[in-house]
Each structure stands twice: as C-alpha cells, then as structure tokens.
Amino acid sequence: MSLAIKPAAPSGVEALARLAAGRRQRNLVTVLVLAGFCLLLLLLSLGAGAFAIAPGRVAEILLAKLGLAPQALLDGREALVVLNIRMPRLLLGALVGAALAISGALMQGLFRNPLADPGLVGVSAGAGLAAAATIVLGDRLLAGMALKLPFAALPFGAFFGGLVSTLALYLIATRNGRTSVATMLLAGVALGALAGSLTGLLAYLSDDRQLRDLTFWSMGSLGGASWTKLSAVAPIVLPLVIAVPFLARGLNALMLGEAEAYHLGIPVQRIKAIAIVLVALSVGASVAAAGVIGFVGIVVPHLIRLSVGPDHRLLLPLSALGGAALLVGADIVARLVVAPAELPIGIVTAFIGAPFFLWLLLRRGRIAEI
Amino acid sequence: MLPSPQHLPSPAPRSQRRRRLAVAALAGALALAAGGFAVSAQDNSAGASARIVAVGGAITEVLYALGLQDKVVGVDTTSQWPPEALKEKKSVGYVRALSAEGVLSLRPTLVIAVEGAGPPDALALLRESGTPIADVPEAFTADAVVNKIAVIGKAAGAAGPAQALAERVREAFVALDAQRARLPARKRVLFVLSTQNGRTMVGGRNSTADGIIALAGGINAAAAVEGYKPMTDEAIINAAPDYIVMMRHTAAHGSSADELFAAPAFSQTPAAKTKALIRMDGLYLLGFGPRTPDAARDLMGLLYPEAGIAVSDAGKAYAAP
Numbered sequence: 001m002s003l004a005i006k007p008a009a010p011s012g013v014e015a016l017a018r019l020a021a022g023r024r025q026r027n028l029v030t031v032l033v034l035a036g037f038c039l040l041l042l043l044l045s046l047g048a049g050a051f052a053i054a055p056g057r058v059a060e061i062l063l064a065k066l067g068l069a070p071q072a073l074l075d076g077r078e079a080l081v082v083l084n085i086r087m088p089r090l091l092l093g094a095l096v097g098a099a100l101a102i103s104g105a106l107m108q109g110l111f112r113n114p115l116a117d118p119g120l121v122g123v124s125a126g127a128g129l130a131a132a133a134t135i136v137l138g139d140r141l142l143a144g145m146a147l148k149l150p151f152a153a154l155p156f157g158a159f160f161g162g163l164v165s166t167l168a169l170y171l172i173a174t175r176n177g178r179t180s181v182a183t184m185l186l187a188g189v190a191l192g193a194l195a196g197s198l199t200g201l202l203a204y205l206s207d208d209r210q211l212r213d214l215t216f217w218s219m220g221s222l223g224g225a226s227w228t229k230l231s232a233v234a235p236i237v238l239p240l241v242i243a244v245p246f247l248a249r250g251l252n253a254l255m256l257g258e259a260e261a262y263h264l265g266i267p268v269q270r271i272k273a274i275a276i277v278l279v280a281l282s283v284g285a286s287v288a289a290a291g292v293i294g295f296v297g298i299v300v301p302h303l304i305r306l307s308v309g310p311d312h313r314l315l316l317p318l319s320a321l322g323g324a325a326l327l328v329g330a331d332i333v334a335r336l337v338v339a340p341a342e343l344p345i346g347i348v349t350a351f352i353g354a355p356f357f358l359w360l361l362l363r364r365g366r367i368a369e370i
Numbered sequence: 371m372l373p374s375p376q377h378l379p380s381p382a383p384r385s386q387r388r389r390r391l392a393v394a395a396l397a398g399a400l401a402l403a404a405g406g407f408a409v410s411a412q413d414n415s416a417g418a419s420a421r422i423v424a425v426g427g428a429i430t431e432v433l434y435a436l437g438l439q440d441k442v443v444g445v446d447t448t449s450q451w452p453p454e455a456l457k458e459k460k461s462v463g464y465v466r467a468l469s470a471e472g473v474l475s476l477r478p479t480l481v482i483a484v485e486g487a488g489p490p491d492a493l494a495l496l497r498e499s500g501t502p503i504a505d506v507p508e509a510f511t512a513d514a515v516v517n518k519i520a521v522i523g524k525a526a527g528a529a530g531p532a533q534a535l536a537e538r539v540r541e542a543f544v545a546l547d548a549q550r551a552r553l554p555a556r557k558r559v560l561f562v563l564s565t566q567n568g569r570t571m572v573g574g575r576n577s578t579a580d581g582i583i584a585l586a587g588g589i590n591a592a593a594a595v596e597g598y599k600p601m602t603d604e605a606i607i608n609a610a611p612d613y614i615v616m617m618r619h620t621a622a623h624g625s626s627a628d629e630l631f632a633a634p635a636f637s638q639t640p641a642a643k644t645k646a647l648i649r650m651d652g653l654y655l656l657g658f659g660p661r662t663p664d665a666a667r668d669l670m671g672l673l674y675p676e677a678g679i680a681v682s683d684a685g686k687a688y689a690a691p
Binding site: 049209224338 | 460498597
C-alpha cells in the first residue's frame with residue numbers, strides 16, 4: 001500500500017497517518033469498552049443470584065473479608081453465598097471463558113482456518129470419552145479402590161483423556177520434527193469420530209441416571225465451582241495467558257504462511273508445539289472443571305476480529321476479555337432464569353452468542369480474513 | 371501493543387472517606403444487579419416452623435402423604451406426584467443437578483435427598499452452610515419402600531405418623547405377598563417404555579419396571595437386559611411375553627393395542643393372541659412410594675383376571691385407555 005504513495009505527496013502520507021491514528025483510537029475505545037463491560041458483568045455476577053442479598057450487604061461482606069468492616073459479617077449464610085459460592089464461580093467462569101477464547105484464537109491462527117476451535121487438537125473428544133467412561137464405568141471400576149467418589153474422578157479423567165488424545169494427535173502429525181497442521185486437522189476429525197463412537201457405546205451401556213449425567217456434563221455448568229476447583233484449574237490455565245504476548249508476533253507472521261514465517265526468523269515449530277501444549281492443558285482443565293462449553297472458542301475470536309482486525313497482539317488479549325465476559329454473563333442468566341434451579345451454561349452461551357454473531361455477520365457482510 | 375489503561379484518579383487522603391466511597395461504588399453496581407433481576411426469595415418470617423426441600427419424587431410423595439406439604443418449600447423436577455407439588459412449590463431443578471445457591475435461597479431448615487442426589491459439590495456447600503441433609507436410601511423392593519417412609523418421617527420430625535403410614539404400607543405388602551402366593555402359573559410380562567421409530571425400549575432387570583412386575587407376581591420377560599434398553603424385534607419374539615405393560619401417556623401416542631400388535635415383533639408374541647396390553651399411569655406404577663402396594667395389586671389384578679383380585683377404582687382409572 002505504502003508503495004503506491006509517492007514520497008513527494010505529503011497529503012497521502014498525512015492521510016495514511018490520520019487513518020492509522022483513527023484506527024488506534026478506535027481500538028483503544030474497543031479495549032476500554034470491553035474491559036468496562038467485563039468488570040460490570042463481574043460485579044453483576046457477585047450481586048445477582050437466587051439467594052437475595054442486598055447490594056450494600058455484598059459490599060460490606062467483601063470489605064469485611066479485606067479487614068475493613070466488622071468481622072461478624074463473615075458468619076452466616078450470606079457470607080457463605082457471596083464468598084464461597086458466587087466468588088469462586090465468577091472467577092472460574094472468567095478463567096474458563098478466557099482460556100476457551102484464547103485457545104480458539106490461537107487454533108484459528110495456527111491452522112489458518114476460520115473454523116478451527118479448541119476441540120480441534122482432540123482435547124474435547126478425548127476429554128468427552130474419558131468423562132463418559134468415568135460416569136458410566138466409574139462405579140464399577142472404582143468400586144474396588146479406595147476412591148469412592150466418581151465425581152472426583154471425573155475431572156481427572158476428563159483432563160487426562162484430553163491430554164492423551166492431544167499427544168496422540170501431535171505424534172501422528174509430526175514427521176522429521178515438523179508438524180503438519182493439515183494432517184493434524186484431518187487426523188483430529190478422524191480421532192474425534194472414533195472417540196464419538198466410543199462415547200456413543202458408553203451412552204448405550206449407561207443406565208438412566210448415568211445418561212442424564214452425561215447429557216448435563218456435555219452442556220457444561222459452572223455450578224460446581226469451589227475454591228478448591230479454582231485453585232486446581234488456575235495454575236494450569238495461567239501459563240496460556242502469560243504466553244499470549246510471546247505467541248502473538250509469531251502468529252502474525254504465520255498468517256503469511258509457514259515458510260514465509262520461517263524466513264522472517266520465527267521459530268515456527270517451537271510456536272506450534274508450545275501453542276498446542278498450552279491449549280491442550282488449559283482446555284483440558286476447563287472441560288474438567290466446567291464440562292463441555294461450546295461456541296465460546298469459535299465465536300468470540302471472530303467477534304473481536306470483526307471489530308479490531310486480525311492482529312494477534314490485540315486479538316488474543318481482547319478474546320480473553322470477551323470470552324470471560326460471555327461466560328460470566330451467560331452464567332448470570334443460567335442461574336437466574338429458572339431460579340432456584342439452573343440451566344446448563346452451554347445452552348445459554350449459544351443462545352446469546354449465536355444470534356449476536358449472525359447479526360454482526362449480516363451487518364458486516366463478510367467475516368474478517370484470517 | 372495494548373494501550374495503557376486510563377489514568378486512575380488519585381486516592382483520597384483519608385481512608386475513612388475512601389472506604390465509604392468504595393462501599394458506595396460497589397453498592398451502586400450491585401444495586402444495578404439486584405434491580406435488573408427481581409429474584410424472589412421467601413423470607414423466613416414463619417419463625418420456628420420447618421422449611422423442607424424435598425429432592426426425589428418418592429420423598430415429595432411421602433411428605434404429602436404424611437400431610438407435611440405446608441412445610442415443604444422446594445421440590446426437584448422428579449417430584450411429579452402429587453401433581454400440585456411442582457405447581458405450588460419452587461423447583462430446585464433435576465435431582466442430580468442441584469444448585470447450592472438455589473436451594474439456599476429457599477432458606478431451608480432441612481433438605482431430604484434421595485440416594486444419588488447431587489452434585490456432591492452442591493451438597494457439600496449446603497452442609498457447610500449448616501443446613502442438615504437427610505439421605506434416603508433407594509431400592510425398588512417392598513422393604514425399601516417401608517424403610518423409606520420411616521426414614522423420611524423421622525427426618526421431618528413426624529416419626530409417629532410416618533411409623534403408622536409405614537406400618538399400613540407394610541401390611542399392604544404382606545397382604546400382596548399372600549395374594550401372590552395363591553396365583554396360578556406365573557405370566558411373562560414385558561414392560562415397554564417407548565416405541566419410537568420402531569425401536570422398542572424395554573425395562574430390564576434392576577429397573578423400576580422390573581421391581582413392580584416382581585411385586586405383581588409376573589416374570590420380567592426382559593430380564594436378560596439391564597435397565598431401560600432398546601430391544602430388537604427378534605429378542606422380543608424370543609422373550610415371549612404373555613402381557614405387554616406400557617405407561618398410559620406413552621401408549622396414547624398413536625399406539626393402540628391393534629397398532630402395537632400389528633408390528634412384526636409383537637404380532638409373534640403370546641400377548642398378541644389375546645391383545646393383552648395393560649396401560650397404566652407411569653407415576654402410579656413406577657413411583658415406589660406409598661401407593662406402590664396398590665399399584666402392584668392393581669397390576670396383579672389385571673395380569674391375572676382369573677384370580678379374582680379386585681382392581682381399585684384408582685387402578686381402573688389409571689388403566690383406562
């Protein structure tokens with residue numbers, strides 16, 4: 001573009017500079033709006049729920065926890081609801097939402113495919129199969145062992161199932177130290193189909209109760225959030241968040257193609273390996289903690305691309321914010337619409353997100369290129 | 371690069387003022403939250419009276435049978451009997467997918483939960499909040515029903531009436547045993563849960579259907595499979611049922627006796643010769659609550675008309691097409 005502008009035409013340069021400045025300003029606005037929106041949803045999430053607590057009371061309980069208000073406030077059910085139910089729940093929601101959205105953006109960049117989602121590396125299929133096995137066979141398999149709770153075994157099963165299938169996929173796609181993303185894509189589809197059929201077999205073997213457990217698990221829920229769960233998930237997901245700034249430049253170069261990126265001095269193979277491992281870890285942990293929550297990984301990055309463009313330096317952190325906002329917002333709806341019962345969150349994310357995404361598509365006419 | 375966040379206003383000098391400001395800001399945001407969603411939570415003005423959340427269909431049924439419905443504030447979605455339960459009480463969702471905050475919002479003084487209720491995380495949070503939880507064991511036998519009633523009554527503070535109800539139910543089961551002992555040759559019974567797209571779901575061993583067939587003096591023709599499973603046409607012919615039992619609402623979905631026995635699988639069964647189809651209300655038949663002895667006797671009466679067992683009016687109504 002800049003080649004077309006003659007150096008002797010100062011007006012052209014000015015126009016370009018104005019354009020860049022305008023874009024920067026617009027991006028800044030997007031960042032601030034999204035961050036503000038995310039913060040607002042977090043506060044909403046703390047204040048809203050089936051258990052009615054006055055907003056002032058919630059604030060007092062938080063301050064009491066920080067040592068700024070009488071400690072007597074920390075006794076009783078209200079404090080328990082705010083500190084041990086809503087707080088870990090909204091943090092888990094934000095963490096899982098951010099992890100799924102970053103993972104989606106990473107996968108789409110890495111595979112240069114707008115349809116790529118975190119499930120592509122085999123995590124979801126493997127985790128789903130392992131979870132089904134734990135739900136259906138857990139009672140029988142674990143009966144002989146000291147472990148009595150299939151519910152405790154479920155997250156572990158899901159996590160390791162996800163890791164094992166990703167590892168298998170990575171080994172299949174790697175020849176001579178080079179990982180072929182095309183092979184990985186196709187092998188991922190095949191592995192997904194295999195895991196799907198085995199999961200179907202387990203569903204056939206299951207009884208009514210197990211079948212309902214399977215169905216609920218496959219629709220996701222933040223209902224079981226606790227500080228223990230959060231402290232187990234956070235250390236696994238945080239490396240992905242920390243790695244974002246280091247991966248962004250490499251992914252930008254990869255948009256040109258693998259050979260081109262390599263000649264730009266980008267360690268292509270290392271970036272691929274790091275991204276895949278981090279995605280497998282964090283999505284595995286997310287699925288283990290909250291079940292299968294679809295849609296976030298594929299739609300949030302596209303929403304962000306539509307508003308700020310495909311630059312990963314902006315796309316990745318904004319996807320994290322967007323994913324966190326979507327999941328926390330969806331969770332507020334999930335636990336309020338049928339209170340005191342609650343809806344599986346996967347239903348809500350798709351129900352809110354899909355029409356919004358379609359509206360954006362119609363308005364923009366086409367989706368941003370990757 | 372990420373643009374740096376906007377400069378934050380410098381903190382006020384006095385901590386007192388800062389604290390008040392923080393409370394005000396937080397309260398403002400939370401007020402927005404509470405204002406947006408008007409969530410009803412019943413207040414605890416009733417005083418010392420018990421507030422019970424019943425998790426499990428049979429538990430709700432027993433509590434209503436004991437006349438404790440005024441103390442029940444919430445039930446789960448499997449509490450289909452009596453029908454008014456889910457209408458007049460708050461629903462806390464499916465028995466295995468409870469929400470801790472949802473249950474707590476009803477400010478219960480007691481949660482009575484059937485074995486297998488969950489998830490355990492939610493139950494753990496309820497215990498942490500100081501809410502007593504009574505666990506009720508579940509099995510599909512006469513003893514289990516009697517035991518269930520006693521356990522529920524004791525937990526709800528109505529041990530006396532519950533003992534009386536349990537005793538009545540036990541006597542009804544004993545009378546049923548006597549009737550069953552006098553039955554002529556046992557008949558083979560196939561419980562058909564549904565016939566969707568020509569695929570027949572039957573009740574195998576360890577299912578509620580298996581339990582009620584045994585109590586009614588029948589032989590479960592589908593004992594070869596476990597739980598509710600689809601069965602092939604050939605296996606149905608092999609099972610050779612003398613009677614088909616279906617739930618009334620399923621049977622209403624376009625499968626009259628004529629249609630059912632016109633299907634290749636069922637046309638080859640002994641049941642087809644006499645068009646032996648019994649349709650009964652699913653909750654009455656499979657609830658495993660206080661009504662179970664009646665349901666079992668009614669089913670027995672319908673299976674063995676030659677034994678001259680009187681079918682109750684309720685049973686006749688439930689069995690009406």
